[in-house]
Amino acid sequence: MIPDINRVEPLITAEELAVRVGELGAKISADYAGKDITLVGILKGSVPFMSDLMRAISLPTQIDFLELSSYEGGMESTGAVRLVKDMRHNIQGKHVIIVEDIVDTGHTLRYLLDMFASRGPASMKIASLLDKPEGRVDGEPLTIDYCGFTIPNKFVVGYGLDLAGYFRNIPFVGVYSPPED
Ligand code: IMP
Numbered sequence: 812m813i814p815d816i817n818r819v820e821p822l823i824t825a826e827e828l829a830v831r832v833g834e835l836g837a838k839i840s841a842d843y844a845g846k847d848i849t850l851v852g853i854l855k856g857s858v859p860f861m862s863d864l865m866r867a868i869s870l871p872t873q874i875d876f877l878e879l880s881s882y883e884g885g886m887e888s889t890g891a892v893r894l895v896k897d898m899r900h901n902i903q904g905k906h907v908i909i910v911e912d913i914v915d916t917g918h919t920l921r922y923l924l925d926m927f928a929s930r931g932p933a934s935m936k937i938a939s940l941l942d943k944p945e946g947r948v949d950g951e952p953l954t955i956d957y958c959g960f961t962i963p964n965k966f967v968v969g970y971g972l973d974l975a976g977y978f979r980n981i982p983f984v985g986v987y988s989p990p991e992d
């Protein structure tokens with residue numbers, strides 16, 4: 812079923828997104844001055860963020876992607892993260908920045924950090940457009956080095972974020988309210 816766009820209430824405008832992503836790009840460019848970096852986008856939610864962020868970075872930059880799955884189409888994380896598609900490049904000795912759309916429970920990031928640690932990058936940081944700190948379920952806090960916006964514990968869509976595969980193409984971020992039944 813195609814979800815109803817009228818149930819999406821704007822939360823972060825396209826203009827606010829553009830300004831903040833520009834700031835993150837400038838910060839990354841300053842922090843890594845003199846180095847070259849590899850951005851690893853997590854498909855598919857990071858696509859608009861990755862696309863805007865990379866163009867706000869003024870450093871020698873390579874990009875790669877990998878695909879994970881944890882939601883399986885619903886609105887709650889299943890907890891089990893699955894690697895659907897691995898990256899093409901070897902990240903050994905590289906300065907890697909993982910580019911995510913949102914951190915909720917933190918399961919996805921933990922999975923990635925564990926997986927990448929064994930691949931020997933020179934350094935590894937995390938850029939996430941959104942952070943839902945109330946969604947964290949367990950243990951140690953996760954450090955998001957470059958965070959766009961901290962948001963309440965609501966289900967959001969747009970600018971890459973989806974519900975059952977839809978809404979990724981909305982140019983802003985909005986809160987989706989499911990119909991009551
Ligand atoms: P985590 O593993 O629970 O931290 O969830 C991370 C992934 O769940 C993100 O990369 C998103 O794909 C998805 N996700 C978490 N919260 C939302 C949301 O509010 N809307 C859409 N997708 C979400």
Ligand code: MG
Pocket residue numbers: 853854855856857912913
């Ligand atoms: Mg995702």
